Amino acid sequence: MGRLIVVSNRVSPPRDAGGGSQGGLAMALAAALREHSGVWFGWSGRTTEAYTGQVGVQRVGGVTVATLDLEDQDVQEYYNGYANKTLWPLFHHRIDLTAYERAYGEGYARVNARFAETVLPLIEPGDFVWVHDYHLIPLAQELRRRGVTNRIGFFLHIPWPARHMLTTLPRHAQLVEALFDYDLAGFQSEDSLEAFCDYVRHETPDGRVDGGRLSAFGRNLDVGAFPIGMDVAEFTAALxxxxxxxxxxxxxxxxxxxxxxxxxxxxxxxxxxxxxxxxxxxxxxxxxxxxxxxxxxxxxxxxxxxxxxxxxxxxxxxxxxxxxxxxxxxxxxxxxxxxxxxxxxxxxxxxxxxxxxxxxxxxxxxxxxxxxxxxxxxxxxxxxxxxxxxxxxxxxxxxxxxxxxxxxxxxxxxxxxxxxxxxxxxxxxxxxxxxxxxxxTDVSAWRDRFVSALMAPEARPAP
The missing domain is CATH 3.40.50.2000 (Glycogen Phosphorylase B;)
Structure with a gap:
């Protein structure tokens, strides 16, 4: 069984039994990494004057953590820009607050490429890669371009927008196409899953939906709703x-x-x-x-x-x-x-x-x-x-x-x-x-359902 490589925008491993100020994403990922050895990779939260691609590795809370620093321009265009001024409001149906700026999209693409370049040496044959959230939708596409054939899963922690909302985004088809370089895409709710399937049915020229398998852009993608839970036992113990x-x-x-x-x-x-x-x-x-x-x-x-x-x-x-x-x-x-x-x-x-x-x-x-x-x-x-x-x-x-x-x-x-x-x-x-x-439906059930689906041995046939 290969390792689990978790990739998220920020790395926030647990530091104490009480959970500290950890949010739901951090606690859920920590629970997953307790079950499967591997690496948690992401942005350090720090900026550097010139991007070097250097990866820092440390052991925190029983988890191997690998991080990279970004340039200030990266943070402004990728994180504050495309992620949080474009995708976040759009995916929450606030197109009145959505900023459609080309520079933001360029920064988003650049940082996803940098993530792919720096995580690539950490991925070994047989490893499973689990990518998290809207910051990193194109990451699998960038990894495939660099020759990665491992199974890669994606989980979206925020809602997927209704079709008519998403089509307001310039290059929306390219964003959706990037998801088809994953083997598995998970959503929080049936509502978000249905919205994604609706887009594939109506906005892609070759889109087909067959239960939990979608076909479009010449590729297949397995999809499902995987509602995230909480660590009930840990939380009640904290009480x-x-x-x-x-x-x-x-x-x-x-x-x-x-x-x-x-x-x-x-x-x-x-x-x-x-x-x-x-x-x-x-x-x-x-x-x-x-x-x-x-x-x-x-x-x-x-x-x-x-x-x-x-x-x-x-x-x-x-x-x-x-x-x-x-x-x-x-x-x-x-x-x-x-x-x-x-x-x-x-x-x-x-x-x-x-x-x-x-x-x-x-x-x-x-x-x-x-x-x-x-x-x-x-x-x-x-x-x-x-x-x-x-x-x-x-x-x-x-x-x-x-x-x-x-x-x-x-x-x-x-x-x-x-x-x-x-x-x-x-x-x-x-x-x-x-x-x-x-x-x-606690965090363990969420973890087991998604990771089991990601680690399913069957290969995806061509559409």
Whole structure:
């Protein structure tokens, strides 16, 4: 059995048992690398005056890590540019924010070629290569051009856009064609998988869809939905630790007899935070008897602060939260506690448990592990209620949540009222079903399904 070579934009191996501030991607990849020896390759996060192609190798958290430095121009055009000003907003259906600049595309192609050149010497015959996310869609194509015949898989952590959205992208056909140099492409949800198949059917001259095998551009591609899970055992173990207990006690003391609604997100326009604040305001208007009895704690971790759209959303959220607090607050109650900082996962575990309602309402999301973490953190004897956007990939798996349309203030307002008033028996029943689903589809199941499909021995016949 060959090694597993994982390639992602950034390398972020685990450094402690509590998970630290690791995100869902980092924790999922770490779990995969615990099972299969190999290498995790990606950008170091550092810039160099002149690109050298030199690879640094070290052992971190039991994982062999190989990294390269990029030039500042690479970072601006490939990462801040094409990845986060072009593909990210487009794939989240925000074409109003999408920047179609030729220089960005050139930088994206250049960095993918550099990734291929530098990872190539690390790939041995029989190894399996697992490429992650929208930053590296052309990587397999670049590796094939350099003679790599190993099986290569690709997993997209964000949503795949609807066909009519993707066709707004210059050279969209070339981007999709690059995916056909992989052996396997995985998506977070059936919705994203169907959107990709829809593009192949209607936008490629020779496109055919036959179950989980697609044919186009003279090649075949196996595809599937592989919804990512969380490490349930590790997360629930963290709940028993001192950090989580201290955070829970701290939050319970701060409630002062009130009920807490929790939102935890990266500061990103795709997360629907402005719409969430306005829906919560609608709840306060619709339910005046709940004023001073409940508050929303919104943790929004800053990200991509060099991108103008992120600076703008932060400014708008500061304004909306301030206006709502100014309109409704009393001398001893603030309706929104809005926090711009990151917390460790074991800290979040305690915060989640103190919340009566988990509010997860992205406008569009590949999966959203916060929804799963909130459920996993609950007290089985007195669990809280998850309110979940229908446009999060997690909604396909978590039907016992209160599924809402995040674009409708009234819909979310009604769900908040229903969640806060939900009887204990119903809360327990919903939580038990959700928790059973989390355990059955945890990160190990995700890892095993994808890696098993990637390592399938049969070769792909020509179309």
């Amino acid at each position: 028993e630790g001192a950090t989580a207990r201290e955070e829970l006690e701290r939050m319970q003391a701060s409630l002062v007899g009130r009920q807490m609604i929790i939102g935890v997100d990266r500061l990103d326009y795709s997360k629907g935070l402005e719409e969430r604040f306005l829906a919560y305001e609608q709840f306060l208007i619709d339910n005046p008897d709940q004023q001073e009895k409940v508050f929303l704690l919104q943790i929004a971790t800053p990200s991509r602060e060099d991108v103008e759209a992120y600076q703008e959303i932060r400014g708008r959220l500061d304004g909306v939260s301030g206006r709502i607090n100014g309109a409704f607050a009393t001398v001893d109650w603030v309706p929104i506690r809005y926090v711009n900082r990151s917390y460790r996962r074991d800290q979040l575990a305690g915060i989640y448990r103190a919340a009566k309602v988990g509010l997860v309402t992205p406008l569009r999301d590949g999966m959203n592990l916060v929804a799963k973490e909130y459920v996993a953190a609950q007290d089985p004897a007195d669990p809280g209620v998850l309110i979940l956007s229908r446009f999060a990939g997690a909604a396909e798996q978590m039907g016992e949540a209160l599924i809402v349309n995040p674009f409708s203030r009234e819909d979310v307002s009604d769900a908040i009222a229903r969640g806060l008033a939900m009887p204990l028996n119903e809360r327990r029943r919903r939580w038990e079903v959700l928790m059973e689903g989390l355990k059955a």
